[in-house]
Amino acid sequence: MARISASVYTSHVPAIGAAFDHGKTGEPYWQKVFAGYEFSKQWLKQHKPDVIFLVFNDHATAFSLEMIPTFAIGTAAEYAVADEGWGPRPVPKVTGHPELASHIAQSVIQQDFDLTIVNKMDVDHGLTVPLSLMCGQTDAWPCPVIPFAVNVVQYPVPSGKRCFMLGQAIRKAVESYDAPLNVQIWGTGGMSHQLQGPRAGLINAEWDNRFLDRLIAEPAALAELPHIDYVREAGSEGIELVMWLIARGAMADVAGGPPPSVAHRFYHVPASNTAVGHLILENPA
Template sequence: MAKITASVYTSHVPAIGAALDLGKTQEPYWQPVFKGYEYSKQWLKGNKPDVIFLVFNDHATAFSLEMIPTFAIGTAAQYQPADEGWGPRPVPVVQGHPDLAGHIAQSVIQQDFDLTIVNKMDVDHGLTVPLSLMCGEQDPLQGAWPCPVIPFAVNVVQYPVPSGQRCFNLGQAIRKAVESYDEDLNVQIWGTGGMSHQLQGPRAGLINKEFDKMFLDKLIADPLAAAAIPHIDYVREAGSEGIELVMWLIARGAMSDIQDGKVTGPAPKLKHRFYHVPASNTAVGHAILENQ
């Protein structure tokens, strides 16, 4: 059967993609950010998955105010990098895994989670920046990402948004779906977005280091407490865009120590943890957990 072996958590700041694409990674401002991912790139080379299930949010690229799915799974064979107003990022086309994606959709919907099935979708920085951070720069014409990717988009842009608890529960359903797939696949699940930031209004530029580090602590060592954080706490403490952190809970809920909403197995092994302020006007957080 297929199995989730590890989870990766990372911010997906669009300015990080711009720094990569414009050759600014060694500039003093950006160097500390990219240094935090040096270990991660080597780790991924030594732990290459067969498929990445990548949880992200669309930034009004694939979806608009005309249609906003709460949870949407990509089932296409490939996904083009999106033009977000200044041209597509110079990165390879993302190859999908329609068979596994279709199986996950079937299984998760039968577990009473409503998913939107997306057969055509361009993917924006929410998906391509994490790939660049973890995989390194790729030639858009001759290069390719290390493996197929299943995009899983979560609405954290237009209210109402899903709670952290629902996202955590959804992660458990995704793991069950993966484990019922009749092929020996090594699957990683990535939760992206965050950490604390606000892009508009009187609190624009808000960064809350204390909240971010508390969230990382709980995500790693007390995931049930992390899942129980109410929506208003994200908004109050982490800014309006800090709600993106609920997507990390999907990845954490998919780890093998969580069964039926309880911690029943050995805790995953923390392989790497990184936090840096700022990158643009955002706090950057990152962690890697391996199942035991």
């Protein structure tokens, strides 16, 4: 059967993609950000999965305010790179895994989670920036990717507890797939940041690092954190961190298995107006 071997967590700041695309990764401002992913690029080469299940949020490219799915799973064979107003990023198109995606949709819906099934969509920086950070410049991404979009833009948004429970359902779905696939689940977005209003530019490094501590050691308790705490402590866009709880809920220890090992942890401020967080957790073999 398939299994989830690791979870990866990372911010998906659009300015990081722009710096990457325009050859600015070695500039003093950006060098420290990209240095934090050097280990990760080598790790991914050594732990190449068969499929990446990538949790992200769309930024009004695939979904407008006319239609807002809470949870949407991509079941297409491929996904074009979105034009977010300045042309598509010069990165490879994304190849999907329709068979596994459809199986996960069937299983998760039967576990009482309502998913929107998406057979065609373009994917924006929320998905492509994490791939660039983990893979570097490449002519093709290393494996198929299943996009999983979560609404954290327009209220009401899902609770951290709901996301954590969804991760558990995704793990069960993956493990019931009748093929020996090595699957990684990635949670993206965050960390603390606010893009508008009197608190624009807010970064709360102490809260961010405490979130990373709790994500590793006490994810079930962390999942109980109410929305207002994210907004108050991490800014209006800090709510993106509930997507990390989907990835964390899919790890083996949540279902009674052994705890994961921390392969890599990184935190840096600032990157644009955002704190960058990154974590790699490995399930025991």
